[in-house]
Amino acid sequence: MFSVLFEVQPKPEKWDEYLGSAKMLRPELEQIDGFVDNIRYKSMQRKGWILSLSNWRDEKAVVRWRTTQNHHLVQQMGRDDILETYHLRVGEIFADNQLPAGLKLLNQRNDETEIGEGTMITIITATRPSGHPSNITACSQFLGLDIYSGDALVDWDLCDAVLTPGDMCLQLVWKDCGAVKYFEDGERMLLPETHRIRHVRVIRDYTMLDRREAPQYYPAVSRAADPHQH
Template sequence: MFVVIFEVRPRPERLDDYRALARQLRPKLEAIDGFIDNERFSSTRRAGRMLSLSTWRDEKAVVRWRTQPDHYRVQQAGRREIFADYHLRVGEVTADSAPPPGLGVEERRFDETEVGAARRVTISEQAPRPGAALDPATLPAALGL
């Protein structure tokens, strides 16, 4: 099992938009093969902070959700327009005192960690200008890759 912990602080004037988008995505979320459940919480310590906790059968189910087209579109809008701040954590569940009915907790990641000589890593997110054509043959060059 995997969980996605999404902590978000919507801009105060966009809180209703955030909630509406979450409601709009709910049926698509529930339709993903491997989705188990999703709960939302409001912080009692930090005003305006919300947490979404979703549980998934396996890592592939999380990837299916992350790449679902409508979800991806809403992610982009959230980053650009709705969120004042957000923090995303994804992890494998290694123990559960009350797993969902019919699902046991078993390790699903058996890949070995590879260590290289590099001392730094750079992660960048690039997006084309609004309205730009996304031709797969020319996109890497347009992004400077």
């Protein structure tokens, strides 16, 4: 299985237009052979950022979606008008404690990003219990952030689902596979079984400003040339 972690920052005045474009594409997305699911989350610590987390049976399914005409047109519109910036990571899921029925984890790719700051991502999702505090500290601890304190944790973000608030997502970006193994061998055991834990090997990592690992050509946006970049 593959995951696509697409983090976007719509321009403030284009927020509704971004969500409308995503809603328009949804019926076509669901018809793609190999599409599994897609959930959008709002970042709780980076104002104005959205994580679109999609999962796929294999890399071929990702390619099918990328090459559809409407998706390409919306991509172009996003780059030209709707988005301030974005960060996209594509990776292979190599561990999942709640694998959907009928799907398998197959080792299809062994390569890793060569430019990304982190090569592994742990995705932890769970529903916040009713009455549980909704602040960043309480929610991040509920999902396990306070469990790990090593310096191999490159970055993290905590998000809340756009359509179903209370469905939380924590991303832990690791320097390498050794950090993931440490997490698996010890700290992960402290998390409730209700938490879904996935580990992703990042294959491609690129942004609007740096497209060295992007699978198709678009000119990289220059910060100096674009007043919206910051």
